[in-house]
Amino acid sequence: MSDREDLSELVRDLRGHLSWLADNGVRELPAPPRPSAASVQAANAPASSSTRSGSLRDAVRSAVGSPSPTRAVAPPPAQAPVAVPRPAANVIPFAPRSNIVAPAQPPPASAPATPAIRRSLEEIRAEIGACQRCKLGKTRTNLVFGVGNPKAELVFVGEGPGADEDAQGIPFVGKAGQLLTKMIEAMGFSRDDVYICNVVKCRPPGNRNPEPDEIEACEPFLKAQLASLSPKVIVALGKFAAQTLLRDTTAITRLRGNWREYCGIRLMPTFHPAYLLRSPAEKAKAWEDLKLVMKVFGKEPPAKKQ
Ligand code: URA
Numbered sequence: 001m002s003d004r005e006d007l008s009e010l011v012r013d014l015r016g017h018l019s020w021l022a023d024n025g026v027r028e029l030p031a032p033p034r035p036s037a038a039s040v041q042a043a044n045a046p047a048s049s050s051t052r053s054g055s056l057r058d059a060v061r062s063a064v065g066s067p068s069p070t071r072a073v074a075p076p077p078a079q080a081p082v083a084v085p086r087p088a089a090n091v092i093p094f095a096p097r098s099n100i101v102a103p104a105q106p107p108p109a110s111a112p113a114t115p116a117i118r119r120s121l122e123e124i125r126a127e128i129g130a131c132q133r134c135k136l137g138k139t140r141t142n143l144v145f146g147v148g149n150p151k152a153e154l155v156f157v158g159e160g161p162g163a164d165e166d167a168q169g170i171p172f173v174g175k176a177g178q179l180l181t182k183m184i185e186a187m188g189f190s191r192d193d194v195y196i197c198n199v200v201k202c203r204p205p206g207n208r209n210p211e212p213d214e215i216e217a218c219e220p221f222l223k224a225q226l227a228s229l230s231p232k233v234i235v236a237l238g239k240f241a242a243q244t245l246l247r248d249t250t251a252i253t254r255l256r257g258n259w260r261e262y263c264g265i266r267l268m269p270t271f272h273p274a275y276l277l278r279s280p281a282e283k284a285k286a287w288e289d290l291k292l293v294m295k296v297f298g299k300e301p302p303a304k305k306q
Pocket of ligand 1 (some may be wrong): 158159161162165172174176177200274281
């Protein structure tokens with residue numbers, strides 16, 4: 001056989017081998033064995049006889065790990081290599097849906113160790129500990145975790161504690177809190193029926209807005225709380241709660257009154273009670289939003305006083 005014919009046969013063999021690998025789902029070849037000195041020598045030897053052609057074929061086959069011509073067309077051996085898809089490093093392995101808290105995102109360094117697992121509120125509170133994950137830890141008096149029914153079907157999420165909340169360690173107990181309590185009661189619930197918490201658990205000094213790094217540090221715990229509660233409806237009070245939970249920078253004036261979804265839970269954005277105290281004319285709009293929430297619970301708005 002001439003060298004040309006010999007090479008053609010070799011190429012056919014290789015093609016057969018590659019197509020067998022492809023047919024069997026093998027996408028990655030194991031590192032080929034290094035050709036032995038003898039086979040390299042044979043491959044490099046001048047080809048002047050039919051036996052040398054055989055040596056060349058064998059040397060190259062041995063170098064690429066090719067099966068014999070009969071194996072290339074034969075069915076795969078019992079222990080054929082199986083391509084096992086390897087998950088990317090940042091892919092969260094499958095877990096039952098009820099345990100999934102939120103879309104997979106690289107958690108910040110301060111995230112809880114197991115953000116995707118549903119835990120009790122007590123466990124989440126214990127994990128927060130005497131938190132110093134952001135700068136608010138230095139200036140707060142009390143960490144304000146949340147209050148209410150751990151089995152609540154309705155959850156209110158505010159922005160962050162003010163001075164009264166910081167002093168007492170309970171959310172929404174100041175002036176805005178008193179208005180929120182009235183709103184909850186007008187909806188036919190009591191504060192004990194629902195659950196109330198905030199985006200950030202510590203008071204921003206001087207009641208300034210929470211900063212992005214503070215929200216980021218605290219958000220895993222809010223997510224964990226919401227996963228633990230798994231309510232029917234979340235009411236997001238104001239821009240920070242709505243924008244943080246929805247990952248949407250649309251103004252609250254446009255978000256409010258429109259049903260949205262947070263991890264499979266219905267979410268209603270509305271105005272923050274502190275804003276309503278400053279702009280009482282907007283209370284009617286907030287009441288419209290809350291009436292939509294009441295409908296989900298089969299509640300009728302109270303009859304208007306004559
Ligand atoms: N405002 C908030 O957003 N949360 C509170 O707890 C109090 C006031």
